[in-house]
Amino acid sequence: MHELSRLDARRIAVRAQLLDRPRPTELFDVVHHLTLLQIDLTAAVAPSADLVAWSRLGSSYSPAELESALQGHALLELLGMIRPSEDLALYRAEMAEWRLGSRGWPETIAWVRANEACRRDILDRLGSSAPLRARDLPDTCTVPWRSTGWNNDRNVIRLLECMMRRGEVAIAGRQGGDRLWDLAARVYPDDPVIPASEALRIRNEWRLRALGIARTRGPECPVEPQDVGEAGEPAVVQGVRGTWRVDPSLLGQPFSGRAALLSPLDRLVYDRKRMVELFEFDYQLEMYKPAAKRRWGYFALPILYGDRLVGKLDATADRKAGVLRVDAIHQDVPFDTAMAAAVDDEIKDLADWLELDVTLRGGRAGMDTG
Secondary structure: OEEEOHHHHHHHHHHHOOOOOOOOOOHHHHHHHHOOEEOOOOOOOOOHHHHHHHHHHHHHOOHHHHHHHHHOOOEEEEOOEEEEHHHHHHOHHHHHHHHHOOOOOHHHHHHHHHOHHHHHHHHHHHHHHOOEEHHHOOOOOOOOOOOOOOOOOOHHHHHHHHHHHOOOEEEEEEEOOEEEEEEHHHHOOOOOOOOHHHHHHHHHHHHHHHHOEEOOOOOOOOOOOOOOOOOOEEEEEOOOOOEEEEOHHHOOOOOOOOEEEOOOOOHHHHOHHHHHHHHOOOOOOOOOOOHHHOOOOOOOEEEEEOOEEEEEEEEEEEOOOOEEEEEEEEEOOOOOHHHHHHHHHHHHHHHHHHOOEEEEOOOOHHHOOO
């Protein structure tokens, strides 16, 4: 049982997420190590996948790299995540279980079976005319999809997503914000299927490699879990209840930190419970809250400095005006001169990467408490 301080645990987590020094240099290496980039097209600053890549690679990263890798299918979009195409072999056995009906929610399985004619029609149309947008496919479902959320009656999109879980269709690219659908056989590599139990073990190991430290068990997540099963080795963290799993290759390694501006969906902060336990950081994504109830801003970016999360950047990319508008920097701890200068530099680098000028609400960015 490894005994870690919170400092140890934080540094393991930061290093595992490639947010220390030196920076990585290749996009594919970053995605391969992190295992995924989460897709969210909200562009208050930049889409989340681009922000995550930029925070690792710096201004040498261009979103065109990601677009090219997706078009060439070196990277693939699967269930809202961008993954290396070679990793698809780890999901094919589960896809087969979805097709057989031995995996999935009973009501979803029944709904897909009730709309078998529509499913076959989609496969026929994609076979002859792909890639197609969901809006290009007629809705011939006999049983509508019912929910209390925004998917209610969005039958074709919901059926396509079920068919993606079954390994029948795949996202071949995007046209604007629309996904382009094709037959999976044309998009996915024809690699040997890895048995489900072995694939789960490998995915847990790779997830721990990307997170550094995680819980054995966690809340159910339909796409990407936050726990890692029995991967790695057991550990306890001083001042935190319970046991953890840690990647032993990250133990006892030297640490050289830096400043970084993070996407709200960055994996360093995505597990909010782990974030609080290890970093003692208070943060929520507030884009869905009424403006009057926001504490930090619509799409505030968590600020990393070394091994601590030290504040939030409330900024908006106003592309029509050609500026990155900085409304506030909320300091969780008072910034000293070095921290302020490092945060200022990151904001300037972010603006340069976005090809925007910086406008501040007042004073130097790093010293403005908002």
